[in-house]
Amino acid sequence: MLAWTLYSSFLGVLVLMFMRSTSAVGARKVALFTTLAGTVFALGGVQQLDPGGEVTVVTRIAWVPALGIDFFLGADGISATLVLLTSLASVVGVLFSWNIEHRAREFFAFYLALIGGVYGVFLSFDLFLLFVFYEIAIIPKYFIIAIWGSTRKEYGAMKLALYSFVGSAMVLVGLIGAYVLAGSATFNLLELARHDYPMSFQVWAFPMVFVGFTILAGLWPFHTWAPTGHVAAPTAASMLLAGVVMKLGAYGGLRVAMTLFPQGLDYWRDIVAVLAVIGIVYGAMVALTQRDFKFVIGYSSVSHMGFVLLGLMTLSEVGLSGAVLQMFSHGVIAGLLFAVVGRMVYDRTHTRVLSELEVMRLGRALPFAGSTFVVAGLASMGMPGFSGFVAELKILIGAWQTFPTLAVLAGLGILIGVAYTLRVIQKGFFSGLTQESPPDAAGTAATLEPITVPERVGAVLLIGASLAVGLYPRLLLDWIVPSLNSPLFSRIWSQGGM
């Protein structure tokens, strides 16, 4: 059933391609229906998974027998978590693109192609197939940003496309090398993960594949596509970029690089951890000084994804499960932040410059946007009760056991996170509310279109997801932890001394 998440997305693309009517309404409905169907398949599919954490085979057909390539879809708890995140983000993304009128049919076609590619990556257990889906996701991103974006959109789109493509090129070299050295017989991840590669190979293959993937996860210093890409992208695309696409990178790093090359991982572990912490602190500090509202969120994504990478490098159960949880959590929260900034604020005020927003007093003009952003900001800061708290706490505990100094520095990152979040909440929404309103600002407020129903539904869904996981983390951890203890990851633990 899980396989239908991706089939239905690509079917949706075909329907949109061959749809005769050019009306935006029809395209929207098709997209909403497709993503809802994907959600149903995802929810139904995860029920069928092995609760013991073993990889459940969903579909397995020989694809190119001459090279040992299979069409092998499967899932374990980690895939399940991310598939659920993808389905949620895809539905909400459609809701927040409800106002797209310009070339709507093409927009949703690219959108669904991207979603399909993302599902495919999370469900592939054949490395060739995984790579295929990984690259399929690149091109729709380019067009969505270049056509429907804002603020230097063509630059941002090209930068993102080239960064992704360079990353995937690095991954490709590593994968082919791994395939050839294992005897050119199979691309099956489960089998390759049992092969012992010589240290001389792992030493360069691990950074090649890991960095290739985590370029997309915003690994410092390869993160520079993220702020420009997020800012240039239309709302739904920034939500997906931050919410899902960045997770592709972290997922690939965990699923492929770390399981295939455990000794290489051990060799590079400290360096990656340091880079991750630099990302956390640097992203937060840069976010603190931005003038553009969306840049703040863009850099905060870099910072939060740094936690994921740090969690991965702890090589302990608590740290890794925290990292996977953080992928989910950041996907939801960043999606929400971008939704408020891009759709609720920018589409109405046509500016994202904080000093201009300051005088509009949006807290009064758009109370729903204001309160949503406060909630999202709290979640992003790591307020207990929201998913971000559990995830970052687990990562910090894991990091404390292995890298105490780095854990302290990462904690500093959280502190700066509080600062920049409060700053944008104040500047964006609540500046000058206590003073008498200047006449022109009242005029602006009156002309702002009220928050629509799809936006409210989308925001409630995301907040609900973050709260649910924050209050009862076992909802996801019961999937994640057994999977981390499955044989696929056993070689990682031996490196972590557990």
Added chain:
Amino acid sequence: MSYTSLLVLLLPEVMVTAGALVVLAMDLGSLRREANATRHVTLAWVSTAFCLAAVFCLIAFGRPVRMDSSMLVLDRLSLLMKLAMLALTVMTVWMTSGTHFTRHVGEYYAILLLATVGMMFLVSTEHLLMIFVALELLSLSLYILTAFDKSDVRAAEAGLKYFLFGGMAAAFTLFGLSLVYGLSGQLSLAGVAAHLGHGAASPLLLVALVMALVGFGFKVAAAPFHLWAPDTYQGAPLPTAAFVASGSKVASFFILAKVVMLGFASAAGDGGYGAFVAGWIPLVAVAAALSVILGNLAALAQSSVRRLLAYSAVAQAGYILVGLAGNSPAGMASVLYYAVTYALTIMGAFGVVGWVQAQTGRDDMAAFAGLSRRAPVISFCMLIFLLSLAGIPPLAGFFGKFYLFTAALEGSQGNLGLLWLVILAVAMSAVSLYYYLKILKQIYVVETPAIAGAGEVPPALPVIIGITAATVIVFGCLPGLLLDRLLPAVRAAGL
């Protein structure tokens, strides 16, 4: 072997030759006073009919034959190659039909068919003399086809450049082959290989190798022998350019691979990093490295789409040479898989360029602005072609590149010796995405068409574009369709 049985074996080639003569006779005779359009359509149908007859003869009467002298070597591999070439020829024929660049319609089709005969002989021989003769038949026909548009000064320039470079390259090759003959006293590839024996290659053999490779490098437009390509791709009549880029390239890669893998088997050498041994592999590896670097970097700066495709063709030749450097059956299969799918892709891409050129009279990037508004289907096909060239899955170009690189790494027996070359090629293919996206940006992102196109488009062009786009998708999603035929054929051919 009696002449009758020889004639039966050569029926496909005879059919195409007869087609050339019939086309010529018809145009000089009955069609002389007809309108240009009628002549085009009639001759295109006649050419197609003879090509189909050749296909029929291939399938019905084709049987594996190896003459003692290796003059004629027919096997499943040559059959597959000939089918691909005839398909490409038919596409070129229909791309020509409906154009206005020449009054000498019959001659154009006739020479096109003669070039096809050259390609067909090229893939069915392992004899140095035959190889050279077939290569010259192909080349001379292509020179004429390139300069066919007498009203266009650029076509004349392209033809002259192509001819001068080509003549020089052919002279090098002939000299190289004569050295090989002098060393071994043999003209068949197997004989040459057997006579040269094993052990270190003699310096004279290496000289011969370099000389011979110059000519083949020229035919496949690999750097540093690529200088003719940009002018030819841009200046030649569009069908010629498409044909030079597709059919001629497939045939040349096939024979290049055969010559080095069979004839110079003893002088393979090693191109591994730090494990260098003189031979043809390092030569091919260096040409590959130069081609991917030069082609991709030069393509970045182009504004004419046809010129851009020319430089990208240089880069693509580089990728194919990477696979060839693997020196294994898988390497050969990957070379042929890529060459064939690339030929289909570039044929389609030239089709789209022709479509735009027919409408607007221009081939620069601005002429593509807003194409997705004017012609959504054609634009989508161009998206397929360019993404396939860039190597994006699930298109044929992706699997092809992947297979080439895998074969290159497999070839070096577990020590990943050619890793440096694969890394270079993969890195450069990341560069290539930039210029392909630049064209796609004009098509999809720019919204206002710079020029309202109103020109008349050759009627068969959309069909060719559609068919090639479909095959690029199908071969990309199901590579096994082609691969499962190629691999056994390659193994059977002893490569």
